[in-house]
Amino acid sequence: MRAEFDDSLVTGNEMIDSQHKELIDKINGLLESCELGKDKIAAVKTLEYLADYTDFHFGEEEKLQEEIDYPGIKEHKEEHKKLIKVVEELHEMLEEEEGPTDAFVAQVNENVIQWLYRHIKGFDRSVAEYKNMRGNSEML
Numbered sequence: 001m002r003a004e005f006d007d008s009l010v011t012g013n014e015m016i017d018s019q020h021k022e023l024i025d026k027i028n029g030l031l032e033s034c035e036l037g038k039d040k041i042a043a044v045k046t047l048e049y050l051a052d053y054t055d056f057h058f059g060e061e062e063k064l065q066e067e068i069d070y071p072g073i074k075e076h077k078e079e080h081k082k083l084i085k086v087v088e089e090l091h092e093m094l095e096e097e098e099g100p101t102d103a104f105v106a107q108v109n110e111n112v113i114q115w116l117y118r119h120i121k122g123f124d125r126s127v128a129e130y131k132n133m134r135g136n137s138e139m140l
Ligand SMILES: [Fe+2]
Pocket: 061, 076, 080, 119, 123, 124
């Protein structure tokens, strides 16, 4: 299985959308390394790329929310922390094993991909909508 950026994930904010595409590429990079050879070192490396990009992307999203005085920023930051924790747990899981197992891949699917889809469709879309709304009212 691969993660896929489709129209249902578009928020309408160019920065957020392009970073989500990159994030999905990083997730797929991890899944690929889990399938090809099931090599532990490669899996750890691609998971670290994903962790780094997740930190960067969440930082950018949170900065944007501060700039527009987004009222839901506190809850949104809490949600971001959940994924960061999941990625840390995946890291521990991988370190304890000889290489990526089916259970590891199943967790990536459920706790990263499905989480991200839900997060984008709810939390991130609200940010983009709020920004648009504010932008429009400022033009009046
Ligand atoms: Fe977000």
